[in-house]
Amino acid sequence: xxxxxxxxxxxxxxxxxxxxxxxxxxxxxxxxxxxxxxxxxxxxxxxxxxxxxxxxxxxxxxxxxxxxxxxxxxxxxxxxxxxxxxxxxxxxxxxxxxxxxxxxxxxxxxxxxxxxxxxxxxxxxxxxxxxxxxxxxxxxxxxxxxxxxxxxxxxxxxxxxxxxxxxxxxxxxxxxxxxxxxxxxxxxxxxxxxxxxxxxxxxxxxxxxxxxxxxxxxxxxxxxxxxxxxxxxxxxxxxxxxxxxxxxxxxxxxxxxxxxxxxxxxxxxxxxxxxxxxxxxxxxxxxxxxxxxxxxxxxxxxxxxxxxxxxxxxxxxxxxxxxxxxxxxxxxxxxxxxxxxxxxxxxxxxxxxxxxxxxxxxxxxxxxxxxxxxxxxxxxxxxxxxxxxxxxxxxxxxxxxxxxxxxxxxxxxxxxxxxxxxxxxxxxxxxxxxxxxxxxxxxxxxxxxxxxxxxxxxxxxxxxxxxxxxxxxxxxxxxxxxxxxxxxxxxxxxxxxxxxxxx
Amino acid sequence: xxxxxxxxxxxxxxxxxxxxxxxxxxxxxxxxxxxxxxxxxxxxxxxxxxx
Numbered sequence: 001x002x003x004x005x006x007x008x009x010x011x012x013x014x015x016x017x018x019x020x021x022x023x024x025x026x027x028x029x030x031x032x033x034x035x036x037x038x039x040x041x042x043x044x045x046x047x048x049x050x051x052x053x054x055x056x057x058x059x060x061x062x063x064x065x066x067x068x069x070x071x072x073x074x075x076x077x078x079x080x081x082x083x084x085x086x087x088x089x090x091x092x093x094x095x096x097x098x099x100x101x102x103x104x105x106x107x108x109x110x111x112x113x114x115x116x117x118x119x120x121x122x123x124x125x126x127x128x129x130x131x132x133x134x135x136x137x138x139x140x141x142x143x144x145x146x147x148x149x150x151x152x153x154x155x156x157x158x159x160x161x162x163x164x165x166x167x168x169x170x171x172x173x174x175x176x177x178x179x180x181x182x183x184x185x186x187x188x189x190x191x192x193x194x195x196x197x198x199x200x201x202x203x204x205x206x207x208x209x210x211x212x213x214x215x216x217x218x219x220x221x222x223x224x225x226x227x228x229x230x231x232x233x234x235x236x237x238x239x240x241x242x243x244x245x246x247x248x249x250x251x252x253x254x255x256x257x258x259x260x261x262x263x264x265x266x267x268x269x270x271x272x273x274x275x276x277x278x279x280x281x282x283x284x285x286x287x288x289x290x291x292x293x294x295x296x297x298x299x300x301x302x303x304x305x306x307x308x309x310x311x312x313x314x315x316x317x318x319x320x321x322x323x324x325x326x327x328x329x330x331x332x333x334x335x336x337x338x339x340x341x342x343x344x345x346x347x348x349x350x351x352x353x354x355x356x357x358x359x360x361x362x363x364x365x366x367x368x369x370x371x372x373x374x375x376x377x378x379x380x381x382x383x384x385x386x387x388x389x390x391x392x393x394x395x396x397x398x399x400x401x402x403x404x405x406x407x408x409x410x411x412x413x414x415x416x417x418x419x420x421x422x423x424x425x426x427x428x429x430x431x432x433x434x435x436x437x438x439x440x441x442x443x444x445x446x447x448x449x450x451x452x453x454x455x456x457x458x459x460x461x462x463x464x465x466x467x468x469x470x471x472x473x474x475x476x477x478x479x480x481x482x483x484x485x486x487x488x489x490x491x492x493x494x495x496x497x498x499x500x501x502x503x
Numbered sequence: 504x505x506x507x508x509x510x511x512x513x514x515x516x517x518x519x520x521x522x523x524x525x526x527x528x529x530x531x532x533x534x535x536x537x538x539x540x541x542x543x544x545x546x547x548x549x550x551x552x553x554x
Contacts, residue, residue: 038528040546
């Protein structure tokens with residue numbers, strides 16, 4: 001609750017103080033919880049607990065036990081403060097643009113503008129801000145890296161990546177599996193994305209596709225949802241009622257209880273997320289609508305998280321209310337695709353253009369996601385690297401996974417600083433490959449829905465109800481999907497997407 | 504459908520002392536339980552505390 005309240009108004013000193021007080025106490029509460037987990041797990045009745053709640057619970061507890069010790073409390077608290085400092089710094093940005101005062105989220109709207117010069121101006125403003133704040137952004141991250149490396153060392157891990165995998169509850173795959181997955185993306189997805197970028201360049205009629213062109217796929221600009229906020233909510237309500245499967249009544253409950261905060265405003269933190277209040281069995285969705293198609297994507301995405309959390313609210317233990325992150329993103333990203341037949345409600349005649357763009361950008365996201373992941377593995381394998389080394393590494397990885405990218409006169413990202421706009425790298429280390437793993441699963445849900453919508457929805461709802469009672473690969477296989485970490489999975493997904501897009 | 508509103512959810516203000524005290528009670532209940540049912544009941548109460 002205090003975290004949400006801070007994100008709703010980052011300028012409020014009282015809310016910030018409450019969050020800081022929470023950040024001081026949270027490790028101590030965590031310590032008490034882990035102490036009892038260790039006691040139960042290693043005691044004579046561990047098998048009894050596994051038989052009642054499932055063996056996965058003890059595996060999750062083992063991750064928690066291994067990833068915390070009172071010896072790292074000071075580093076955990078200091079790391080949280082630095083994460084909050086990053087959030088506050090980015091949220092404090094103000095841009096005067098085309099007669100408006102905008103924050104980063106609001107400026108983001110213009111990166112999709114049909115006029116190339118407007119896109120370039122918006123991108124220049126954004127990245128100039130990162131250039132001006134580079135020293136502070138470097139300082140925050142450098143301190144975080146050292147604090148995280150210290151935690152890993154104190155807990156006996158070889159490096160922070162090993163600790164992060166434990167913290168993320170990854171019980172059924174390791175960094176070698178992820179390395180293989182990145183290699184499969186490079187082999188099967190990057191060439192397809194290079195073709196998509198070339199098609200995009202031709203469609204835009206430009207000599208060279210620049211970074212500020214990447215969000216726009218034809219000269220008409222991107223489709224945008226029509227209507228006021230209230231009209232969009234009316235359409236959302238009608239959409240979920242039509243989809244049924246419990247989605248309609250769930251959305252009405254979220255609306256009537258005001259568990260939605262969706263519009264951008266002054267002082268509100270950027271981004272979108274879903275959190276929950278497990279005592280009350282209710283989720284909360286936070287977003288920053290800015291008038292672009294992203295509003296619909298973020299909205300359906302976060303409602304997917306919320307619906308899963310609500311569907312599994314009666315699980316026998318709190319550890320199963322949310323799955324691990326990569327599994328949780330399957331619920332959110334899949335709902336983005338499962339709502340496709342209703343996109344006429346938001347985009348009218350542009351709905352098919354939206355659907356094609358959504359799938360196209362989902363594919364394009366995969367190489368970017370693995371770039372973020374490969375970067376983080378390198379950063380924590382090399383914790384004594386300098387800020388300059390990190391910029392060089394990002395440049396190298398961009399050239400490998402995103403070979404079409406041209407930053408032109410945008411000095412900071414051209415120098416390798418693009419990653420500093422990716423908040424996960426500061427606030428949620430190693431939580432990013434999860435989106436790509438889930439995206440591959442979501443594209444499989446799309447393929448299933450194209451064949452048999454009713455069966456796909458049944459599988460989706462059943463998966464939501466399972467919450468986090470099993471590890472990632474068990475969950476996705478139980479829904480009839482192929483694990484993205486399995487050999488051959490990406491070839492199948494790429495073939496389906498290529499066929500849909502006619503590439 | 505439950506009648507629930509975000510505005511009615513209080514901001515929790517747990518103190519370390521109160522949480523630690525409750526935790527120690529539940530750990531003692533778990534250790535002192537005579538059978539599996541009582542142990543699971545202690546774990547369920549602990550789960551409620553964590554929520």
